Amino acid sequence: MAVYKRSYKPYVGPLTALRERWLVITRFSLATAFSSRISIVLFVLCLVPPLVGALLIYVANNEVVKAAMNLQGANTKQIVSNQFYVIFLEIQSWLALFLTAWIGPATIAPDLSNNALPLFLSRPLSRAEYIAGKVLVLAGVLSAVTWVPLLFLFFLQSQLSQTPWFAAHWFVGTGIFLGSWLWIAVLALAALAVSSWVKWRIVATGATIAILMVPAGFGGVINGVMRTHWGFLLNVPYLMTLIWTDLLRVELPLQAQELPVWMAWAAMVATAALALFLLTRRIQARQVVRG
Amino acid sequence: MANIELDDLEVRLGGRVVLDGLRGSLHGKAIGLLGPNGSGKSTLINTLLGFHPATRGTARVFGHDIRRDSNAIRAVAGYMPESDAFISDMTGIRFVRYMAELAGVPPEQALERAHEAFFYVGLGEVRYRKIGTYSLGMKQMAKLAQAIAHGPKFLILDEPTNGLDPMARQRMIQLVRDVRDAGDITLLVSSHLLRDVEETCDEVLILKAGRIAGICNLAEERRSNRKFLEMETVGAIEDFASSMREMGCECACYSNGRIKIVMPENVEIKDMYAVAARRAVQIRRMNHRRDSLEDIFLNAMEGKSMTGASHGSL
Numbered sequence: 001m002a003v004y005k006r007s008y009k010p011y012v013g014p015l016t017a018l019r020e021r022w023l024v025i026t027r028f029s030l031a032t033a034f035s036s037r038i039s040i041v042l043f044v045l046c047l048v049p050p051l052v053g054a055l056l057i058y059v060a061n062n063e064v065v066k067a068a069m070n071l072q073g074a075n076t077k078q079i080v081s082n083q084f085y086v087i088f089l090e091i092q093s094w095l096a097l098f099l100t101a102w103i104g105p106a107t108i109a110p111d112l113s114n115n116a117l118p119l120f121l122s123r124p125l126s127r128a129e130y131i132a133g134k135v136l137v138l139a140g141v142l143s144a145v146t147w148v149p150l151l152f153l154f155f156l157q158s159q160l161s162q163t164p165w166f167a168a169h170w171f172v173g174t175g176i177f178l179g180s181w182l183w184i185a186v187l188a189l190a191a192l193a194v195s196s197w198v199k200w201r202i203v204a205t206g207a208t209i210a211i212l213m214v215p216a217g218f219g220g221v222i223n224g225v226m227r228t229h230w231g232f233l234l235n236v237p238y239l240m241t242l243i244w245t246d247l248l249r250v251e252l253p254l255q256a257q258e259l260p261v262w263m264a265w266a267a268m269v270a271t272a273a274l275a276l277f278l279l280t281r282r283i284q285a286r287q288v289v290r291g
Numbered sequence: 292m293a294n295i296e297l298d299d300l301e302v303r304l305g306g307r308v309v310l311d312g313l314r315g316s317l318h319g320k321a322i323g324l325l326g327p328n329g330s331g332k333s334t335l336i337n338t339l340l341g342f343h344p345a346t347r348g349t350a351r352v353f354g355h356d357i358r359r360d361s362n363a364i365r366a367v368a369g370y371m372p373e374s375d376a377f378i379s380d381m382t383g384i385r386f387v388r389y390m391a392e393l394a395g396v397p398p399e400q401a402l403e404r405a406h407e408a409f410f411y412v413g414l415g416e417v418r419y420r421k422i423g424t425y426s427l428g429m430k431q432m433a434k435l436a437q438a439i440a441h442g443p444k445f446l447i448l449d450e451p452t453n454g455l456d457p458m459a460r461q462r463m464i465q466l467v468r469d470v471r472d473a474g475d476i477t478l479l480v481s482s483h484l485l486r487d488v489e490e491t492c493d494e495v496l497i498l499k500a501g502r503i504a505g506i507c508n509l510a511e512e513r514r515s516n517r518k519f520l521e522m523e524t525v526g527a528i529e530d531f532a533s534s535m536r537e538m539g540c541e542c543a544c545y546s547n548g549r550i551k552i553v554m555p556e557n558v559e560i561k562d563m564y565a566v567a568a569r570r571a572v573q574i575r576r577m578n579h580r581r582d583s584l585e586d587i588f589l590n591a592m593e594g595k596s597m598t599g600a601s602h603g604s605l
Contacts, residue, residue, distance in 0.1 A: 124365045
């Protein structure tokens with residue numbers, strides 16, 4: 001049907017595979033997320049710390065550079081330790097939180113605020129595929145600023161180290177991968193849940209940060225008033241630090257050893273599950289009228 | 292095979308029965324869905340699309356069961372919802388392309404089809420504007436564009452003329468007719484405007500309080516083209532009607548002395564006057580009329596049984 005003819009003709013061309021169609025949601029959402037300059041700037045800023053980390057690893061393993069910088073006497077090899085990766089994991093995770101808080105609200109809210117969901121779900125697309133398409137946007141972006149650059153640092157150190165570093169520190173690589181994915185899952189689902197319930201972007205951005213920070217403060221109050229440590233279960237940053245230090249085999253300060261690690265894992269999985277539950281409650285083609 | 296088959300379909304929402312044991316087969320190329328507010332029109336559409344699960348019974352679209360083959364139904368469906376449904380920050384063309392790609396059209400063809408659909412619905416000039424800036428009429432047309440861009444075989448239009456001025460309404464009706472006549476496509480048009488349905492559909496399903504009040508084949512009805520006399524009378528209307536029936540007429544009596552009569556070729560008006568005089572019935576008013584969809588609808592609402600053209604006429 002040519003535009004000048006202005007008559008309706010059915011489409012008779014090829015169709016894409018059913019199982020790939022949910023990726024269309026990811027592609028369009030990703031393009032929408034990065035249509036804002038702020039998103040691009042934030043994304044680039046997130047890659048600065050790994051760049052600094054790469055520079056540090058290079059210096060620590062390069063005698064010529066150290067000589068030029070008069071650092072031969074310093075114990076620079078100790079810089080690139082397990083603790084080094086935990087620090088970078090924490091930095092990247094905080095940056096990932098801010099990036100999510102900016103990008104997350106723009107993923108689902110626009111579809112819901114003008115009731116576009118029935119149009120998505122009237123196509124051969126399930127609610128699970130719709131959610132998966134949206135999760136993949138955040139998972140992709142957050143991977144690019146967490147485990148991907150950190151594993152790059154890990155392999156860079158393995159490559160540059162003059163001692164057999166990889167074999168002795170393989171758990172750092174797996175820890176970075178597992179710990180990052182746990183953080184990505186919690187962040188992505190929480191941000192999408194917020195995006196599905198709050199339609200104003202600025203409010204949703206604040207809410208994404210608040211739902212991780214406010215319970216932490218509340219947990220602190222519980223700890224102080226009740227003289228207990230169960231309040232840490234509401235402190236997501238604390239729980240993540242606990243998990244990362246365990247995965248990367250770093251000694252924790254004594255006051256941070258009050259919760260078993262499995263409990264931290266359970267709390268994080270429960271947080272992700274709660275976010276997923278709230279999200280699926282909203283992703284419906286029609287609101288069910290009660291009564 | 293019927294285009295839509297309803298097999299004891301029941302849908303409950305929030306514990307309330309919204310569709311109550313619907314049974315029937317719809318064979319029309321353009322099926323109208325009529326009924327007062329809350330009769331279950333939109334729920335039926337949502338159920339056919341798989342948005343609401345059937346609590347009892349089932350329905351089939353082109354033979355695909357809504358319980359088992361919901362994806363197969365959606366794969367051939369185009370849907371224009373009643374309420375606003377768009378992504379306000381997207382340009383019209385990008386939105387329609389997005390929807391076409393989700394329906395399975397490859398990216399390049401989807402872009403081409405989106406352009407074509409926009410020109411087809413008359414929005415070619417504004418296709419690069421954000422949908423949020425469109426007027427209500429433009430949004431209706433954009434909804435139609437996204438529903439037809441992928442060339443569906445089953446097009447569902449829920450109140451397509453909602454909020455349109457007379458000119459835009461006429462344009463919408465013309466577009467719907469064009470789509471209907473263009474090829475291998477079945478339309479399901481839900482509307483509370485009888486005229487819209489009358490102008491676009493060849494079969495009507497009338498719902499009342501979640502039940503089928505009538506199914507009428509409008510195409511047959513138009514073909515039969517039967518005229519009747521509509522009268523307002525005073526007197527023994529039932530006696531008068533039975534006398535007319537003895538002469539071979541079809542009669543239907545209503546409240547307030549209203550009566551409709553279809554007379555065979557051999558009976559003339561003067562014969563009817565004679566019967567009225569004999570039965571002491573005064574004829575206060577008399578019109579030659581043809582059954583309109585409004586009559587059919589009102590009959591259905593009054594609870595008169597109606598499952599075919601012949602039953603639907605009186």
